[in-house]
Amino acid sequence: QENWINAHLDRTQLHVLSLSDWVNDAQYRVSPLGPKDPFVSPRPLIQSPSNSQASPIGWHQPGRDSSARTDTVGNNAFAQEDWDGKADITGWDKGKVRPDPGASLSFDYPLPTTQTDPRNYVDASITNLFYWVNRMHDFFYDYGFTETFGAFQEDNFGKAAKDLGGDAVIAYAQDGGGYDNANFASPPDGQRGVLKVYLFHGGTSGWRDAALEVDIVIHEYTHGLSTRLTGGASNADCLAWGESAGMGEGWSDFIPILLQVTPESTSNQEILMGVWVMGGGGPGDQGGTKPRGIRRYPYSTRLSVNPTTYGNLNDSSWYGEVHAIGEIWCNILWEMAWALMDSGASRSDLYSGPNISSGNTLAMQLVLDGMKLQPCQPTFISARDAIFQAEKILTQGKHACALWTAFSKRGLGPKASSSGLGRVTEDFSLPPDCASHSVRLQKRDETKDNGWGRGWGLGSWRRFWQSRRLGLLG
Known part of the structure; x- marks a missing residue:
């Protein structure tokens, strides 16, 4: 709107004391x-x-x-x-x-x-x-x-x-x-x-x-x-430790990477966090010999680029650090967003507001609605279930199978389970109702990292773990 006028009136004298445009x-x-x-x-x-x-x-x-x-x-x-x-x-x-x-x-x-x-x-x-x-x-x-x-x-x-x-x-x-x-x-x-x-x-x-x-x-x-x-605005302790704290880091990465999806983007897009502050930057500088940001892998739907799955939580080097947990959760959400965008839903400008007929805006809405529905101290599984609940409310289950292809691809299928404190069981299956949907699971091969992970030199890994000790980012 062009103007919103705030007026202060003197009711006894019936005249305007002041006007301001908000x-x-x-x-x-x-x-x-x-x-x-x-x-x-x-x-x-x-x-x-x-x-x-x-x-x-x-x-x-x-x-x-x-x-x-x-x-x-x-x-x-x-x-x-x-x-x-x-x-x-x-x-x-x-x-x-x-x-x-x-x-x-x-x-x-x-x-x-x-x-x-x-x-x-x-x-x-x-x-x-x-x-x-x-x-x-x-x-x-x-x-x-x-x-x-x-x-x-x-x-x-x-x-x-x-x-x-x-x-x-x-x-x-x-x-x-x-x-x-x-x-x-x-x-x-x-x-x-x-x-x-x-x-x-x-x-x-x-x-x-x-x-x-x-x-x-x-x-x-x-x-x-x-x-x-999560847990209501009056409770600030629901993402304080363990999986919950790590998922807080994952959501914080997911929002800025989803905002970088354009009409020209494809599911093969790889996105890094914090490239410029780590010494990189410039058009097209998402990899190569430049510094690779603040995360262990790029966010990617390709297992050869980002091999993380739910089962990484069984590894203390992942479960023991909230940002590492967040990388796993964020990449699962990235898979989810692309499953929605590739399932026939259109794409629209996220800044124009929610549109449940567009894959990217629907993904954004499901993530925020899922936060409202999930319990205090959520786990990967309870947060996943909250997203399915939000999707059922918004689109009556229309995209449920697309969501399952994403979660199952990364080991968070319907039979996945957790006994807490870094003891999880992966599941790559689909529900019977989604059997017609293919899940393209590639065998994890740590020797084919496209220059990531084990492809890093000792100096790069030393810098990586130093950044972890600094708590990068809060």
Whole structure:
């Protein structure tokens, strides 16, 4: 909508005291999602991106009763630097640097042609962080992460029964409290989430700012989503350990990789996480001799590229680390998304909102609805069952067999079981009703890794395990 006028009236004198327009036309120069070097790749200037349903007062007013701002503070997010690393849920408003273009709301900050001290481009960094936190707030709102389910907002506009509010995300760029990492603290509804992104060493290429690596920003914000949808927004402990904690990492990878699917994509597409901050980046740089991101394998439906299955949870080197568990779960969801997209469903723009006739938007909706339906402390099996329940509600079981081909291909078939703590039994079978659907299971051959896994040299594996010890990412 073009305008939303807020009027303050004097009922005794019957005249208007003030008028303000809650719809702000703003523009942001940002990095796109994908494995590109933001210093050399085009960074578009996005005009008026806020969603009037999700953000009815725009992105620059922290509540209906607050004054409009011209910096990076609004109803969904407060973004600033934290160079000294001392700020957290408090301290965000204590002398921190924020870009402020004034009434124009033109957050158009260039990056230097060559990388330099990150403080020299902090306005561009914070702008990118602020934009993507707000963009994901609005995106998830369309798919059901609303005020009722604990959306991170200062003002809930009276739309939630408890109407807690007061919990916009506090986002810190170039955080000085660590390096080579990022994290998200997600307390119960009514308390602000805290997102921190640090600088990465970036190999021989100098410091790389994680606030410019969009998949990392989305990964962290998605932790807030999964924590609040699983077990209810008032319970922040449902993804705290074991499989559940690992699945939180998997969902946080799945959202940014699904957002990279285009009409030209095929099920053979391979996607990496965190390519640029690890020293890679640039068009087409998803592999080869460049650094390969922050995960052990690319996400892929090809077993020769990503051989992970449910049974990897029996290996302590996988089960003992939440990010490794997340890689297994994310790749199963990636299989699920492609099963839906390849089953005859069309593909549409995910940012246009849910459309159950499109495979990619249906996959996104099933994942979020599954989070709402699954129990506290979910397992792979209970989360899988919640996705089937969501599909039955949305499409009356139309895509059940397509879903089974994906889950069964990765060992999470109908007879899969778990006795907990890294003791699982795989199942690659299909239910009898789905016998006509083929599951193309390739024999796992660890010697044919396309340069991944065992194809890495010792130095690469050492760097990999060092990143694990750092908790990359939170």
